[in-house]
Amino acid sequence: MSSIETFKTEDSLMAPFFNKQKISIERGEGVYVFDEEGNRYLDFTGGWGVTSLGHAHPVILDALLEQGKKIIQNPNSGLTYSPARAKLLTVLREILPDHLTKIFFTNSGAESNDAAIKLARKTTGRTDVISAHGSFHGRTISTASATGQSKHRDKFHPLMPNYRFVEFNHLAAIERAMDGSVAAVILEPVQGEGGVRVPAKNYLKEVEKLCHKNGSLLIADEIQTGFCRMGPMFVTASLGVKADILTLAKGIAGGFPFGAFAVSKRVAEKIEIGDHGGTYCGNPLGCAVSYAVIQYLIKNRISENVLKMSKLALQHLSKTKNKYPDMILEIRGKGLLLLIDFGSEPMATQVKNTCLTNGLMVTQTNGTGIRVFPALTIEEQELEEGLAILDQVIAMISKCS
């Protein structure tokens, strides 16, 4: 097939949910991907924060092959035991905060949040969930209902009832919304899809205290921020925040569709057989890949690389902002979840498209932003290569406008 044929087939047969870019990716290697004609692009999208070890990483390939040769899906799925699952549980137990005593697996972030909401209701015997404006928690009907962005909600009424929204990073707003019906507060430690919004340092800890006082649970959605994306393994743990339920996915398995959630004793005590499950939950192949990815993150101190690359990127981007103050409104974010806010959606779209024609793939976020969101293993010269392309593109657009 050629790219042209692939475009034609997908455009005619695939449900048109995505506003696609005209590029057909055939393969990837490290931080680079190649289209069907063999053109090379630097990937600053991390597959939406998933491919944390880059593309075709040998540890992932080995885990896939080795486990695939043994078994992919257990007979009777979760009703039988699996050494691959036990290994992953053991390593997760080592990296998770001590108070999260039980772990379960999912296939995606939305499923992890869905399960968290179910369990929060069962644990507390209450109905309501507080979420933040600008949040993103998934696209199933219950997680879209928990998502604080109208574009993900408005066309799908009736949404699930009993969700309340408050301003993000605003403690008094959460305090006002608290009452005896609130089962849980669900929050991202840093809002990703909502435009890379970093709250005040004490925000999550204070929310934890408010939840505790009210008898409500705190669900920390670390689907985007977890597994070293922001530097530490988990943002909540690095801030000393004790969430009752921690939801995980994306970077957990470096590209293999996989997720998890971990719960505190209070939640675990309420779990009964049959409350939750799923055909693929904790399937040996996903477990083996996730184990390999997590071991790699730990052994290679990827957290340190993220902090180093983040510092370099922020220094570089702040110079770019100073050079083009009329074009760039703000640079924000932490770790390798950074955003250049152009304050204009057409401008961000132009930057994204011009980057592509110059060999750099970026993600447009919340309309006006372009994310710097590469693999966590990215090296200095690769990062500089991508930032230099961004600079050139911004310079070109600035000359024309």
Ligand SMILES: Cc1ncc(COP(=O)(O)O)c(C=O)c1O
């Ligand atoms: C914070 C957060 N929660 C949940 C999700 C949904 O995850 P998935 O797309 O794997 O269902 C996302 C996806 O972007 C996310 O960023």
